[in-house]
Amino acid sequence: MATVIIPALLRKFTDGIDRVDVAGGTIREVVRNLGTRFPGIIDQLIEHDELKPSVAVSIDGEMATGGVLERVGEDSEVHFIPAIGGGT
Amino acid sequence: MAEATTNGKYKVIGTRPIRHDGADKVTGRAKYGADYTFPGMLHGKVLRSPHAHAIIKSINFDKALKLPGVKAIVTSKDLPSVANKLEQAGEMAINPHHLSMNILAHDRVLYDGHAIAAVAAINGHIAEEAVRLIEVEYEVLPPVMTVDVAMKPGATILHKDLRNQEDGDKQTNVAQHYQFKRGDVAAGFKAADYVVEREFKTAMVHQGYIEPHNAVGIYSSDGTATIYCSTQGAFEVRSFSAQVLGMPVGKIRVVPAEIGGGFGGKTTVYLEPLSVLLSKKTGAPVKLVMSRAEVLRASGPTSGSQIKVKMGATKDGKLVAAEIWMAYEAGAFPGSPVGAGAMCIITPYKVENFLIDAYDVVVNRPKTAAYRAPGATNAAFASETVIDELAEKCGIDPIDFRIKNGVKEGDAQTVGPPFKRIGFIQTCEAIKNSPHYKSKLTGKNRGRGVASGFWFNAGMNSSATVNIHADGTASVVTGSPDIGGSRASMAMITAEVLGLSANDVRPVTADTDSIGHTDVTGGSRVTFATGMAVYEAAQDAVKQMIERASKVWEKKPDEVEFRDGKFFAKGNGVPPMSIKDLAPRFSRTGGPITGRASVNGRGVGPGFATTCVDVEVDPETGKVQILRCTIAQDAGKAIHPSYVEGQMQGGTAQGLGWGLNEEYFYDEKGILRNVGLLDYRMPTCLDLPMIETCVVEEANPGHPLGVRGVGEVSIVPPPAALANAIYRAVGVRMLETPMSPPKVLKAVLKHGGSAQHSAAAD
Known part of the structure; x- marks a missing residue:
């Protein structure tokens, strides 16, 4: 299972847990399974079946560009992080 | 002149050829946005707020409209209602409602210089006079100029509908709170022999690009529009203008002019939607150019900020804890780079225990825009000063202190993921x-x-085409406006792959209908991502040419090799063929050669x-x-x-x-x-x-x-x-x-x- 690192401000949805093992072959499945265990977190990450514009995801140290369709490996480490604000 | 590369692997990369756009720029032939002119073109000027914060009670432009030579006046009433939420616009996220309110103030002005109305007239002098004749009745409100004032309980509120994720339905000037946390901060400070705690302020500053913002808008009776402008991102101008104007993206074509500096400040729109709006109303092309004062008052500087940094180190110079509070001025609408600043502030260092709280705060200043590594400079001013003080307390040379604590491959970034190879x-x-x-x-x-200092750099989308000409030279077409010499780099990458000289490749920046989607020239991404697209497009051209050479030689493609700019047939002693030799035979072997690639740049370093x-x-x-x-x-x-x-x-x-x-x-x-x-x-x-x-x-x-x-x-x-x-x-x-x-x-x-x-x- 992939290890998901929970951002600090979303730990209120996970009883303070900062990392959790979650099954799923894609970000969509990972978030869905995360939401099953921690209701409320899905709305913080997903909107209209896509990552919210304010959310970015890193898988195994690489910024993922495929949104919810991004593949997640069995031993992947997944970080949800703020999309860089203020433009580039 | 080109010189020998110091890296034997490459022939062109690493050399210093003269830039392809140099001659036009030094002789004044290069065409910048303000140079564009069209038959029947009108000139626009913008009425701007003389107040930092006020309710607009009424706007009367009867007198202005009667001035001979005035053709049209637009206010926010001419803009469609758009969504008030963060939406994806290309690769960037914007709030269309906030963008619309920044283009033309709706019911209130939120900073000195905020646009209120725009006039189109037969010349700039008449347009200016018309602007003076517009009568606006204001109810002046107290200005909120700094984050500490804006964050105080009972502060004057800029946006009645602004809410953040933590304060429920409470009105606020705090648009966003970010937090990053690792380890046990209290235990970290307990282990520290030295603790330094300081408070910092940085002033709002402007990018200072020499060329002011400009745009020529041409709305056609078929419902399409063309915009000529100075921008770092033609595709962003297209998508942002479409959002504000309620037009389909495909109906707008944006032609990026030469650009006289941007540094992040030309990644959004100000005049572009106005030029289309005025053109639609008058049926004529309309040009608007900002004055220097307008650029400073009403474009997008970067945030001023207040930052508190507390850091601790052991006496042998190991950083053990950091606690940071930072608040950035977003300007009149949410979206300061405080999140990025928070993600950069201690990233160069291994710190096992930290807590970073960061706040995006609206104030009565112009909406901030990107500025080179947005948010990171403010942050480093604070953290790097404290690092220096800790190094001094530890009695360690400040460079050695950084080397001792600096991140390497495998170390975690502030946001969590480990670094790959870094320097x-x-x-x-x-x-x-x-x-x-x-x-x-x-x-x-x-x-x-x-x-x-640290900055993420960006990937994002880029497209490129490489066309091989009949004389064996090439052109490389991208959608990346060249703000720092990138045309030369694109030509050099193409030349390296094709075995040509840099001068044999002509680099071209195309408009939004002439190249695949290409995100903004920003985030230090062009040589990385557009360069990757160019590299792949050139490889695609090579692959196609190998097939053509194999046809000429009646061989299979895998019996032909390409190296050093020449095609070699395996094993039969046939003399090699250069691209120049092969190019005249393109039409007899299948038609023109165009290499193409579009990338979503992964692998950002x-x-x-x-x-x-x-x-x-x-x-x-x-x-x-x-x-x-x-x-x-x-x-x-x-x-x-x-x-x-x-x-x-x-x-x-x-x-x-x-x-x-x-x-x-x-x-x-x-x-x-x-x-x-x-x-x-x-x-x-x-x-x-x-x-x-x-x-x-x-x-x-x-x-x-x-x-x-x-x-x-x-x-x-x-x-x-x-x-x-x-x-x-x-x-x-x-x-x-x-x-x-x-x-x-x-x-x-x-x-x-x-x-x-x-x-x-x-």
């Missing part, structure tokens, strides 16, 4: 080994400071820089003279070393100006008082020494040529390096930018009068 330590070592750092600085009131600066402080006046400055930066691979060095020097110059003199100066009513370049004091050549450069090349494993991107991180260290140098010169820690003569003098006097520090004695 931070190498930038520190390059400075340590530089002639500058090894030199002895002598003389009174002189000091040397160092600081480091972050950037690090370390800067060393020597200063002399006049303790009688507070003036800081920069004596010497050296920057070391990891480029990954320098495609055109001169332009890499140019980026390093340019960013450093801007960082030095930010540190020493630049600031938005508002009066108590929130009116900007320094609206010209005489009073908004950017550095000139008389203020700066020749900036020395050390290009570190720690190849980015995520790019076929090792490129990281170099456009931004150089701006991050200079203000902190200056503060640290001033400390060593006169013994005062400067905690506020700009470190201008009055502020330095005040600090020196507070410290005990005319300090007479001897650098040699330190």
Whole structure:
């Protein structure tokens, strides 16, 4: 299972847990399974079946560009992080 | 002239050919946005708010409309209602409602210079006169100019509908709270032998691009529009304008003109939607060009900020804890770069225990836009000053302290994921080994400071086509406006793959209908991502040409090799064929050769820089003279070393100006008082020494040529390096930018009068 690192401000949805093992072959499945265990977190990450514009995801140290369709490996480490604000 | 590359692997990459656009630029032939003119073209001017914060009670433009020569006037009533939520627009996220309110104020003005109405007339003088005739009735409100005032309970609220994720339905000026946390901060500080806690302020500053914003809009009776403008991102202008105007993206074509500087400030829209709106209303092309005062009052500077940093280290120099609070001015609408600042502030260092709270705060100032490594310079001014102080307490050389604590491959970033191959330590070592750092600085009131900086760099989408011409030369077409010499780099990458010279490749920047989607020239991404697309497009052209050569030789494609610009048939002794030999046979072997590629740039390699600066402080006046400055930066691979060095020097110059003199100066009513370049004091050549450069090349494993991107991180260290140098010169820690003569003098006097520090004695 992939290890998901929970951002600090979303730990209120996970009883303070900062990392959790979650099954799923894609970000969509990972978030869905995360939401099953921690209701409320899905709305913080997903909107209209896509990552919210304010959310970015890193898988195994690489910024993922495929949104919810991004593949997640069995031993992947997944970080949800703020999309860089203020433009580039 | 091209010179031999120092890297034997390449023939073109690493050389320094003259830029392809150079002749047109130095002879004045290059066409900038304001140079465009069309038959029947009208000229537009914008009415701007004289108040920082006011309700618009009424707008009466009857008199203005009656002025002979005036053709149309638009206000926010001419704009469609759009969604008030963050939406994806291309690769960037925007709130269309906020963007619309910034283009033309809706029911209230939120900063001095906020656009209220726009006029189109037969010439600029009449348009200006018409602007003066528009009557606006205001109810003036108290201005909220700084984050501390904006965050106070009971503060005047800018947006009645603004809410954040933590305060429920409470009205607020805090648009967003970010938090990053790791380890046990209390335990970390308990383990520390030294703790330094400081509060910092940085002033709002402008990018200072020389060319003002401009746009020509042409709305056609078939419902399409064309915009000619100075922009870092033609596709962003298209999507943002479509959002604001309620037009389909496909109905708008954006033609990027030559650009006279942007540095992040030309990644959004101001005049572009207005030009289309006025053109639609008049049936004629409409051109708008900002004055310098309009640029300063009403484009997008970067945030002023307040930052508190507390850091602890053991006496052997190991950083063990950090606690940071930071609040950035977003300007009139949410979206400061505070999130990015928070994600950069201690990223160069391994810190096991930290808590970072960051707040995006709206104030009655212009909506901020990107500025080179947005958010990171403010952050580094604070953290790198504290790092310097900790190094001093530990009795460790400040460069050695950074090397001891610096991140390497495998170390976690502030946001969590581990770094891949990076070159931070190498930038520190390059400075340590530089002639500058090894030199002895002598003389009174002189000091040397160092600081480091981090920036993510970006990937995003890019497209490229490579066309092989009948004479065997090529053109490379991209959608990346060239703001820093990228055309030369694109030509060089194409030439490297095709085995041509850089001069045999003509680089072209195309409009939004002539190339696949290409995101903004920003985030240090063009040489990385567009370069990747160009590399792949050139490879695609080579693949196609191998097939053609195999046809000519009646061989299978895998029996043909391409190397050093020539095709070789395996095994039959046939003389090799150059692209020039093959090109005339394209039409008989299948038609023209066009290589294509579109990429969503993965494998981004972050950037690090370390800067060393020597200063002399006049303790009688507070003036800081920069004596010497050296920057070391990891480029990954320098495609055109001169332009890499140019980026390093340019960013450093801007960082030095930010540190020493630049600031938005508002009066108590929130009116900007320094609206010209005489009073908004950017550095000139008389203020700066020749900036020395050390290009570190720690190849980015995520790019076929090792490129990281170099456009931004150089701006991050200079203000902190200056503060640290001033400390060593006169013994005062400067905690506020700009470190201008009055502020330095005040600090020196507070410290005990005319300090007479001897650098040699330190």
